[in-house]
Amino acid sequence: MQKLVDTGLVMGSPRVFATNRLQIVVPAGNPKGITGLADLRRPGLVVVLCAPAVPCGRYADQALQRAGVGLVPASQEADVKAVVSKVALGEADAGIVYVTEVKAGGVKVQGIVIPDNENVVAGYPIAVLKAAHDGRAAQAFVDFVLSPAGPRVLAGFGFGGP
């Protein structure tokens, strides 16, 4: 979004319409008894993260830094869904992903909460583009998303409010 703003393609300024937080994802039943980020350093534990090039990976690194946990993962997956799959398949013992991904992961996985002081909040901005085909419809959609109806829909997936 910043790139778009910088090149002047955006009408007005972007507004955040939803937020997401990180969670530790573990196999259902939490077989290794993970309670927090510090536990991820346990020897012999197989932890997978998103690759640093991917936003989720950047945030995970930030969270780990805030918690003072130095972690070398077994793998840096190309996207967040892959992290969840590996945990769900039992190939990894834990991973760091968004809350929404843990929810989407279904019965095979569960999430371990990361306290706010360590956690990273990711904001999702929305804006209308100057070059929009149908500017009025675009603005109407943005207004809908920013209205109370928006967060209500998104909360079902695990997103937080703006």
Next chain:
Amino acid sequence: MSLLAQVRLTRGSLELDVEVAADEGEVVAVLGPNGAGKTSLLRALAGLLPLTEGRITLDGTVLEDPGKNIFVPPEQRPVGMVFQDYLLFPHLSVLENVAFGLRSRRVPAATARARGWLERVGLTDLADVRPAALSGGQAQRVALARALATDPRLLLLDEPLSALDVTTRAETRRDLRRHLATVSGIRLVVTHDPLEAMALADRLMVIEGGRLVQSGRAAEVTARPRSRYVADLVGVNLFRGRARGTQVELETGGALTVADQAQGEVFAVVHPRAVAVFRQRPDGTPRNVWPLRAVDIDLHGDRVRVRLMGVVTIVAEVTPAALADLGLADGLEVWAAVKATEISVYPA
């Protein structure tokens, strides 16, 4: 030292059932039409084709006996083989080819011995050449040297000259005869060329349809053929029939009057030269006279062979001049005559 083999096997549509017996120092030619089983026989003796039944004994050692579960694999049999296409290993030099058997059997000084064999076949200069660069005759000599280098008790040659052109063949045949003569052990040569068979071998075996049809000295076999195949090879007319005194009733119909008395099942041979052809019914001594039709006229060197069909089917040989005189042509009605004394009869 001898070979005694009863070979019985089935390969596709061929059922082979042949008995082979040969003594040390013998060269035996195996003659027969394509598909008769000659190559299969050689492969069986070499161990490349397992027997269904029978036994192969060489120098008193049983090489194979399915009944007693005995099978000596090819690499352990004292048998050497020269293949029809020579099958020289293309990735090895001539010298390496000849030395191959020696190395495989771990004979010391393999290279030196191989050079010795190359010298014997007169190819020392080609030692480091690849087989692809050899002429047909040269390749044949290398293949022979390669097979002989391991000193086999039984040497099998599968159509050793058939891959050569006509001129090379005659010369190579003489060389081959010379080389074969210097080798001890039993030599079995497969060929479809009767000339080759007679030039190289002491004894002939004729195989047709997987069965041994005739066996004996070359002169015998060619003088008294016992099958159409041999008769055609030799170039004579062969009849089969029942003899009663001097009359032979042919199984294909008609009869022959012969000079020698005989009884029972017989073969009768008439050389095409002995068949005289007339425009009119001849008057004279020949006892065998038939009206026939000329159906096939073939030039054979400076002679003409005419196939005549009617109450008997017989091939006559005449000169081109006679052909012209008679105005012989396809479909012409003629009379053929054969003197009884020209017919040779022997028991079937």
Next chain:
Amino acid sequence: MGRGRQPVPLPIGILAGASAAFFILPLIGLILRAPWAELWPDLTAPESLLALRLSLVASLSATALALILGLPLAWIYARVVFPGRTVLRALTTLPMVLPPVVGGVALLMAFGRRGLLGQVLDAAFGIRLPFTTAGAVLAETFVAMPFLVLTVEAGLRSMDRRYEDAARTLGAGRWTVLRRVTLPLVAPSLFAGAVLCWARALGEFGATITFAGNFPGRTQTLPLAVYLALETRPDAAILLSLVLLVVSLVVLVVLRDRWLGSA
């Protein structure tokens, strides 16, 4: 056009030209868009060198493994008739047509921590294959070996087996025949198969990332590095792609005569 040679029919020429363009244009696009100025710094950056070295080591190891496992298989397919041969052959050729990621998942089911064999390896020997270089080699072998097996099998089938007969009559036992006659005669197919296998292993992505994961220096081969670089350093991605392309091109050019000539 040489004397006596027929001119190319127009429709064929046009289609062939379009076909060639289809393959050449991406390569030209890459070459034109590549940031040549940053060629040296990008290529010699630690991540790039690490990925390149790992790719070479893994692909060569995979080829070696494919030779050891694949040659006996090719020999059996070419020489031995047994019930179920057709099915087995199809199964071992499957990785060629499977989407690589599917192959990776299948490998997890067999060799993963909770896989059929993986469990045993972990419990009995403490051996774990996912997330390791060995795992990457395994994934590459899985997808690339069929190329080797098929090529070598074709070579064995087309070889004149009578050479082996000749060798046996000369006194060579089965091992000697294999060593001194069979293998030298199929050497061209062997070489072609090994090179094809290596090229495929070098370019493998889906099965590797699914089974072995991605970690610089351990499992991040060049294709994985390219994919991830696309997110943040597209220029570097283009350069790394060119490296892979050039290597593969050289391999194919060298193989052209053998591949189209023999087997």
